[in-house]
Amino acid sequence: MLRVFISYSHYDDRFRDELDSHLSALRREGLIEVWYDQEMLGGDELDATIHEQLETADIIVLLVSARFIKSHYCYDVETTRAMDRHRSGTARVIPVIVDPCSWQSLPLATLKVLPHDGKAVSQFSNQNEAYVQIVAEIRRAATLSPRSQAGPRSPEASQGATLPSDTPPTRSSPRIRKSFSDRDRDLFGEEALGYIAAHFEASLAALERADADIETRFRRRDDATFTAAVYVQGTLRAECKIWYAPRGSLGGLGIAYSDDPSSTNRFNEQLFIEDDGYTIHLRLLGMTSVGATPGPMTKEQAAAYYWDLLLRRLN
Numbered sequence: 077m078l079r080v081f082i083s084y085s086h087y088d089d090r091f092r093d094e095l096d097s098h099l100s101a102l103r104r105e106g107l108i109e110v111w112y113d114q115e116m117l118g119g120d121e122l123d124a125t126i127h128e129q130l131e132t133a134d135i136i137v138l139l140v141s142a143r144f145i146k147s148h149y150c151y152d153v154e155t156t157r158a159m160d161r162h163r164s165g166t167a168r169v170i171p172v173i174v175d176p177c178s179w180q181s182l183p184l185a186t187l188k189v190l191p192h193d194g195k196a197v198s199q200f201s202n203q204n205e206a207y208v209q210i211v212a213e214i215r216r217a218a219t220l221s222p223r224s225q226a227g228p229r230s231p232e233a234s235q236g237a238t239l240p241s242d243t244p245p246t247r248s249s250p251r252i253r254k255s256f257s258d259r260d261r262d263l264f265g266e267e268a269l270g271y272i273a274a275h276f277e278a279s280l281a282a283l284e285r286a287d288a289d290i291e292t293r294f295r296r297r298d299d300a301t302f303t304a305a306v307y308v309q310g311t312l313r314a315e316c317k318i319w320y321a322p323r324g325s326l327g328g329l330g331i332a333y334s335d336d337p338s339s340t341n342r343f344n345e346q347l348f349i350e351d352d353g354y355t356i357h358l359r360l361l362g363m364t365s366v367g368a369t370p371g372p373m374t375k376e377q378a379a380a381y382y383w384d385l386l387l388r389r390l391n
Contacts, residue, residue: 078218081133082112083154084174085143091174091197092139098207099214105376107218108135130157135168135217138184141175145182159183168217172210174198192387205286208279209387212380219377256351264356265349266299268375269320269331273302275379276318276386280304303337304386314389318382321346331358333382335389345385347378 080099084092092112102108111129116122130136136158144150161167171179171189173196179185180194190210191197197206273296280292283306293305301319305312317337321330332343347358357372360381373381 077106078108078134079129079132080108080110080135080137080214081129081158082110082137082139083130083144083150083158084112084139085141085147085150087143088139088141088174091141094203095137095139095172095207095210098204098211102211102215102218105374107215126154130154131161133167135170135214136161137214138169138171139174140171140177140179140184140189141173142177144174145177145179155184162187170210170213170217172197192390200286202282202285205282208282212384215377215380216384219373219381253353256356261349261351261356265320265331268347268349268358268378269300269318271375272318272331272379272382275383276302276304279383280306305337306386306390308390314386316382316386330361331378333385335385345382347373 082092082095096110096112099108099110103110111133113122113126116125136154138144138150138155138158158167158169162169169184169187171184171187173179173189173191173194175198176196179189190213191200191206192209195206197203197210200206277294280294283290284292289309291307291310293307294302295304296302297319301317303315303317305315307313315335315337317334317339319332321332330349331347333345334343336342346361348361349356350359351357352372355372358375358378359372360378
């Protein structure tokens with residue numbers, strides 16, 4: 077489980093509160109835990125507590141606005157330290173533009189900002205669409221992190237502390253091994269493809285509602301294949317084909333992604349269907365990921381990852 081630190085101006089508390097609500101799904105999946113200053117208890121030392129949380133965060137989300145930039149604490153203290161940690165590779169900084177402001181000349185402009193194309197959250201006619209984009213990016217960052225499979229860490233553990241040798245090991249419920257048949261894998265693959273297709277269809281519709289210049293197309297070719305396309309002012313800007321690849325094709329059983337819907341054998345990425353003797357899951361081949369290939373993925377994580385591949389074509 078990764079730690080997410082939210083830096084924001086109290087003038088933008090409504091944006092922080094709404095983002096916190098949208099992050100609930102990631103919490104329920106055990107991917108993240110979220111901290112911001114309102115989590116402090118009475119009697120906590122303000123500077124020391126914020127410093128500790130900032131230093132142990134894996135993902136630092138900056139809610140950027142004119143009030144945020146004006147704030148000495150938000151910008152000069154929290155953002156400066158966040159950018160230092162990002163450059164050193166010890167944390168990932170995700171800037172979120174919540175209100176239109178002059179952020180383009182700031183150091184954070186060297187990072188990919190959200191929502192996509194720097195459109196501020198407040199400029200969306202339905203702001204939920206903006207939060208869906210933001211949460212999808214945080215999910216992707218959490219999924220790809222090499223620490224995503226680790227459990228919650230204490231501040232001491234994040235600084236390299238070790239448990240005393242006489243500390244008893246934590247006991248957990250025993251896991252029961254199971255043998256999975258080809259039919260089990262087929263059913264899992266079909267269910268995963270169906271979920272990804274539904275995610276794309278809903279997300280494409282949301283894009284259209286969010287921007288009058290955008291039109292989309294979703295088409296099921298058959299039970300095992302669907303295509304998606306995004307047009308901006310009538311010009312095709314992004315498209316893809318996603319299909320269930322049976323055994324013996326594309327290197328094995330899985331769900332493939334291609335940015336060329338006309339191709340029958342070319343793909344940009346593939347999700348393998350495999351099991352560890354306990355559960356069936358998806359594993360990314362890693363052709364499009366940056367850094368280490370992520371570990372096991374749920375169908376929800378896979379849908380968000382493939383959706384992000386399509387959105388990259390719009391940037």
